[in-house]
Amino acid sequence: MPETGAPSRLPTNQVFDVLVIGGGITGAWTALDCTLRGLSTVLVEKADFGSATSMRSSRLLHGGIRYLQQLEFGKVRESSRERSFLTRSAPHLVKHIPFVVPTYPGIRQGRAFLYSGMLAYRILALGTSAVLRDPATRAPSDRGISRQAIKDQGLIHDEAITGGRILYEAQVHSSERMTLGVIERARASGAVALNYAVMDHYRITDNKVSGVWVRDLIDGEAGEIRSQIVINAAGPWCDHVNQTASLHRLNTGFARGAHILTRALLNHYAVALPSAFQSDGLATRGHRHVFVIPWRNRSLIGTSYMESDEPSDSLVPTDSEISQLVDTVNSGLPQAKLSHNDVLQSFVGYYPLQSASIRQGVYQGTGEYRLVDHALTDGTEGLVTALGAKFTTARRLGEMAAQLAEKKIGRTAHSRRYPTRNVQIQGGDIADLASFQKRMLEKYSGLWSESTCRYLISCYGSRIHEIAKLCRDRPALNRPLAKSQDTIAAQVVYAATSESVMHLTDILLRRTDLCLLGHPGDPVLNDCAELAAATLGWSENQRLAELELIRTELARSIPAAPTE
Ligand SMILES: Cc1cc2nc3c(=O)[nH]c(=O)nc-3n(C[C@H](O)[C@H](O)[C@H](O)COP(=O)(O)OP(=O)(O)OC[C@H]3O[C@@H](n4cnc5c(N)ncnc54)[C@H](O)[C@@H]3O)c2cc1C
Known part of the structure; x- marks a missing residue:
């Protein structure tokens, strides 16, 4: 939190071209695309950047094969192409x-x-990975696996299995850092992006939206930020935001999807286990699957499925959602012997649903994003809603939203058409990943172990040099913070200095993964709170309040085993 007496963060004395509501992955790409088109852009996020749905996904960049069984051929190709753009x-x-x-x-x-x-997938996706000039970043081809190998690896316990294929999906090491990286890139190109700034209501005159009323949750200031176009990228909360102008709803309901993080259950393979929930896919035998995915030396297991009327701000699973996942794993992988005690961390996110009638217990997430020009649907000018459906396709939705904004402002003549297709987000300017890793391991062999160096590359990419500089300038910060984790004290100080941190939770759950991968223990929390307090100038009371906040958050998301 900044010191009191600091100047207001709200840019109320300027008229922007575009104002984006929501700093999830959709808002982030929208702001970056607008900025690279030369539109002056401001983004407001009511909590921390990427702290809602965008950090509660299965962390996959879908290659699109899932849409093949729904015979959505256009989406297969789009998803595969977007995966390549994001990877690059x-x-x-x-x-x-x-x-x-x-x-x-x-x-x-x-x-x-x-x-x-x-085979059909390979044909449909032909050419979509051509943008990836570095072969190390392309998905390997699918290949066969025998029935015996599946049994030997303990992957699936079903005597009926005849064999299988291995298909490669892309996984994001840190969705939190990817969202931040997009926002930082937008900032570097001139955008203003504020976390902990909540949009309260639209500024409307003569059926035209010309800005929003914003409250700064850090210093309590409030004011109007004006813009020619407002883009609502508030994700599952988009209807709530639009209600302030009595606009028609986009969603007919929501479904909650929960994940749990546990000890590693399988080696390096991911498997899909049939759950009690139905789905409409051609080849899924009517069952929605729960995935057990290796992530960060643990297993990420999800998702459960439960209908809900409105998205809540509390994004932690219920005991029954956790039980759904634990029971599904125990019936598909009996050797796992999973219990609530094994849950290291848990998350819940909301899928927006748009079916005319919601069928109870049947998964109806479509993967279909929506771009709505409210001049056409409600007669309200100056407002666009961009409702994301996938982390994978958020860049494309942001591109379309920016194109629409540009058109509405009447600025199409001077801009490049697809500026985010070639962009590298902060830390992403790496032409050849394997040789970059090799060079960094050599360069920093005296500073870090191989495992720490690899870990820091996967967090910071080309910005690893900034962490190295901090470690050289202040050698006391070059120490691991928690047992069996590679996170070092310098990362906490770097986050507090350079990564828009307002709260300790931002550091522990998103800038680093100290609490994302489980409870690191009270001494680590205290250590980090002291480092953050010294860097950000927190008073003793503030430091204690920040500690209380993260302890409460962990108590909610890491549930104790239910008493028998
Ligand atoms: C369980 C689950 C698993 C998923 N798995 C995958 C996957 O593996 N791969 C994939 O591609 N996709 C996946 N998805 C979909 C993907 O996570 C979402 O489509 C994506 O994260 C949505 O991003 P968003 O920015 O639109 O929404 P959000 O990330 O929710 O961002 C919206 C932001 O708006 C902010 N906001 C709301 N109201 C206001 C206001 N008044 N003022 C300011 N800010 C406001 C919120 O705080 C929030 O940060 C999954 C979704 C779920 C639910």
């Missing part, structure tokens, strides 16, 4: 995970059907 924008943040897709006797689950599906 931040190669250090993306890796490929092998998913085991089993085959069974019969036609729709059989080997020939699966192989034909993979």
